[in-house]
Amino acid sequence: MSDDIKGHRGLEPEVTEKLRRQAAELMESVEGGDYARSMTLINELSDVRDQSLYQEVGRLTRTLHEAIRNFQIDPRSQEQKEVLSVMTDASDRLAYVVQMTSQAANRTMDLVEESMPIAHTLRDEAVVLREEWQRLRRREMQPAEFRELYGRIDAFFLSVTKDADIIYNSLSEILLAQDFQDLTGQVIQRVTALVKEVEEQMLSLVVMASHVDQLTGTVHQIDDQDVSAEQGVGPQVKAEEREDVVSGQNDVDDLLSSLGF
Amino acid sequence: MKILIVDDFSTMRRIIKNLLRDLGFTNTDEADDGNTALPMLKSGKYDFLVTDWNMPGMSGFDLLKAVRADEGLKTLPILMVTAEAKRDQIVAAAQAGVNGYVVKPFTAAVLKDKIEKIFERIQ
Numbered sequence: 001m002s003d004d005i006k007g008h009r010g011l012e013p014e015v016t017e018k019l020r021r022q023a024a025e026l027m028e029s030v031e032g033g034d035y036a037r038s039m040t041l042i043n044e045l046s047d048v049r050d051q052s053l054y055q056e057v058g059r060l061t062r063t064l065h066e067a068i069r070n071f072q073i074d075p076r077s078q079e080q081k082e083v084l085s086v087m088t089d090a091s092d093r094l095a096y097v098v099q100m101t102s103q104a105a106n107r108t109m110d111l112v113e114e115s116m117p118i119a120h121t122l123r124d125e126a127v128v129l130r131e132e133w134q135r136l137r138r139r140e141m142q143p144a145e146f147r148e149l150y151g152r153i154d155a156f157f158l159s160v161t162k163d164a165d166i167i168y169n170s171l172s173e174i175l176l177a178q179d180f181q182d183l184t185g186q187v188i189q190r191v192t193a194l195v196k197e198v199e200e201q202m203l204s205l206v207v208m209a210s211h212v213d214q215l216t217g218t219v220h221q222i223d224d225q226d227v228s229a230e231q232g233v234g235p236q237v238k239a240e241e242r243e244d245v246v247s248g249q250n251d252v253d254d255l256l257s258s259l260g261f
Numbered sequence: 262m263k264i265l266i267v268d269d270f271s272t273m274r275r276i277i278k279n280l281l282r283d284l285g286f287t288n289t290d291e292a293d294d295g296n297t298a299l300p301m302l303k304s305g306k307y308d309f310l311v312t313d314w315n316m317p318g319m320s321g322f323d324l325l326k327a328v329r330a331d332e333g334l335k336t337l338p339i340l341m342v343t344a345e346a347k348r349d350q351i352v353a354a355a356q357a358g359v360n361g362y363v364v365k366p367f368t369a370a371v372l373k374d375k376i377e378k379i380f381e382r383i384q
Contacts (some may be wrong), residue, residue, distance in 0.1 A: 103271040113279070229353070230322055232315025235344035235365070245346045249371050252351055252364050259355050 017053050034245065090191045097184040104180040111170040111177075118163045125156055263305070264289045265297045267312040267321065268342075273365075276376055277311055277342065280369050284376065295319025302334055309379075314343035314350070326379065329358045338379050342367065 022045050029037040132149050135141050141149070239245045246252050268274045280290055290305065291299035294316040302310065310328065314321040321341060327384055328334045340361040341354055351362055356370045360382070361375040 004367055102270075102272060106275075109272070111281070210281055229345070229350050231320050232322065232343070232345050232350075233347070234315050236346045239346055239374050244348055246348060246351065246364060247346075247366055249367065252346075252362050255348060256355060258361060259352065261355060 012052065014053075015048060018048055022048070090194055093187045093191055097187055098185050100180040104177045107177040108174050111174050115167050115170045118166055122160065122163055125159070129153060129156055262288060262308050264309045264311060265292060265298060265301060265305070267292045267294065267305045267310070267316070267324065269313065269316040273313065273342075279281050279371070280372050281311075281371065284373055286345075295324035295327065297320065298324055302328065302337070303331070307337065310337055311342055312339065314341060314345040314354075322350075322357065325354065325357050325359055330374045334350055336344070338383060340375055340379060342372070 020040055026038055026045070027043040029035075029041060071234065129149075132141075132145075132152075136149065137148065236242065236245045239247045247253060264281060265276050266274050266281075266289055268277070268291075270361070271291075271293075274293075278291070281287075283320050286309075287356055290301065290307075295312075296319040296320045298312070300309075301307075309325075312321040312324055319327075320352055321343065325341070326340055328337055328339060338360045339358070340363065341359050341364065342363045344365040345351075346364055363371055363375050
């Protein structure tokens with residue numbers, strides 16, 4: 001791609017040659033007083049300019065088309081084929097990523113929320129039993145109390161077995177819920193590749209446009225757009241490489257305490 | 262202690278809700294942006310607000326300013342839990358009267374620490 005851009009940096013040699021020839025002819029005809037011929041030559045000159053522009057734009061359109069056509073996921077499994085065949089553009093794909101990650105997060109949290117109270121109950125019962133057990137060891141327990149403890153310990157062993165199974169199964173389902181990473185990873189990689197390609201095509205468009213600007217003598221006034229941070233700009237990537245961005249909670253705390261918080 | 266959690270992602274609301282429950286705060290409500298949150302705050306007698314910054318509709322920063330500008334709400338403690346990490350933004354939030362600022366991704370310990378600090382300062 002960079003070779004391609006370099007190749008377009010100057011005008012095509014035959015175009016330069018044509019321009020040079022026509023310019024010489026134009027000089028000749030103006031000096032010779034042949035104004036009709038001069039006008040025709042000026043028109044031809046601008047035709048050359050237009051044509052090289054059309055050629056460049058045509059080339060760009062073709063490469064963009066190719067990029068979009070290439071943006072298809074090779075379905076490896078039947079399941080993916082069904083899911084992915086319905087998606088035709090990058091935003092659909094990204095929406096699919098949001099949906100998959102949200103499903104996985106909710107499934108994981110469902111299982112965690114089911115498991116937490118079980119772990120809690122187990123712990124509470126173990127604490128009670130341990131206290132009773134200490135009393136038994138200190139021989140502070142009446143026979144009736146011991147019979148009750150005996151039953152309770154038996155029930156506890158049963159529930160430990162059952163609850164450990166439940167928690168184990170939840171953990172293994174949580175593990176499986178992470179399979180979204182494979183699918184979303186593939187989708188994001190495809191979208192990233194498309195964005196990169198489009199970026200490169202845009203760059204060559206900019207280079208081409210600068211040729212046209214050179215030919216027409218156009219100068220653009222480009223204003224720096226000041227993006228307002230008030231609405232929020234989302235997470236910062238490469239925060240550690242930037243001065244205006246904090247790289248973690250410690251930075252936030254330092255900044256706030258420097259402000260007197 | 263009644264707490265309102267404002268975030269446009271239900272996953273994040275759920276995480277914060279769970280962490281708050283572990284800290285002993287069980288009375289929580291949820292809203293998905295400032296526009297839904299503000300009427301709830303005005304009618305709901307909340308003691309604490311946890312809000313994200315970047316949300317469609319009304320942002321957390323606008324919500325912060327709206328709360329501080331409201332006679333009935335202006336003393337409500339506000340903790341911002343957000344991915345917004347620009348220094349300018351944090352300074353702006355502090356100047357607008359935020360009580361704490363937690364940057365995502367965060368840990369349960371950080372959230373606990375900031376909430377405790379806020380209540381220490383209030384009492």
